[in-house]
Amino acid sequence: QVQLVESxxxxxxxxxxxxxSCAASGFTFSAYTVHWVRQTPGKGLEWVAxxxxxxxxxxxxxxxxxxxxxxxxxxxxTLNLQMNSLRVEDTAMYYCAKVNHGGNIDxxxxxxxxxxxxxxxxxx
Amino acid sequence: QSVLTQPPSVSGAxxxxxxxxxxxxxxxxxxxxxxxxxxxxxxxAPKLLIYGNTNRPSGVPDRFSGSKSxxxxxxxxxxxxxxxxxxxxxxxxxxSLSSWVFGGGTKVTVL
Numbered sequence: 001q002v003q004l005v006e007s008x009x010x011x012x013x014x015x016x017x018x019x020x021s022c023a024a025s026g027f028t029f030s031a032y033t034v035h036w037v038r039q040t041p042g043k044g045l046e047w048v049a050x051x052x053x054x055x056x057x058x059x060x061x062x063x064x065x066x067x068x069x070x071x072x073x074x075x076x077x078t079l080n081l082q083m084n085s086l087r088v089e090d091t092a093m094y095y096c097a098k099v100n101h102g103g104n105i106d107x108x109x110x111x112x113x114x115x116x117x118x119x120x121x122x123x124x
Numbered sequence: 125q126s127v128l129t130q131p132p133s134v135s136g137a138x139x140x141x142x143x144x145x146x147x148x149x150x151x152x153x154x155x156x157x158x159x160x161x162x163x164x165x166x167x168x169a170p171k172l173l174i175y176g177n178t179n180r181p182s183g184v185p186d187r188f189s190g191s192k193s194x195x196x197x198x199x200x201x202x203x204x205x206x207x208x209x210x211x212x213x214x215x216x217x218x219x220s221l222s223s224w225v226f227g228g229g230t231k232v233t234v235l
Contacts, residue, residue: 044228044229045226045229047226050224059222062221107157108157108158108217110175110215114171117169
């Protein structure tokens, strides 16, 4: 079945770095745009970043721009999120989510499959 | 403050119908961008409930329905059941922010 599995979360000090991964299976990963979305404990959802199906287009939320980098390896069916200069306010559950239509980034696409999430805690 | 505004909570008795509003503006819901709805059960990842304003993915009961008008959208749950207790989020795209955006979420309680 279609599945996304995140990994790489953990506890890090402010200013530190982490690299999250999202392993995809059950669908043609190279045909789909995939996003990162985060959720702070007990709070709502916040869009973080998106990488197009071929990796040529990448967009970021204002709160992470310049600090986070999204990348993908279609040969390994993997999406990554390199997080640098981490802040306490980056503490959240991080989800990867694929969109419901293949091809280029469409701003009206829905997130039809989500991973189970990986927790990132930034604490002194 | 979320770009899309949802009531923090709604409640209803089993079998009743509840609606959740999602209010935005001209740069998101009021533009050409679709609205989607997600259900998040406690301790789990969000699940797509309604896409493209009104469409249900396969497996989602027809008790759930979505609509969009002007700068607002709504999710209706009819025949409320105990396992509908969850958080519900609307989502769209905002052209002014160049960002995908979510509502703050609505907790549905079955009395």
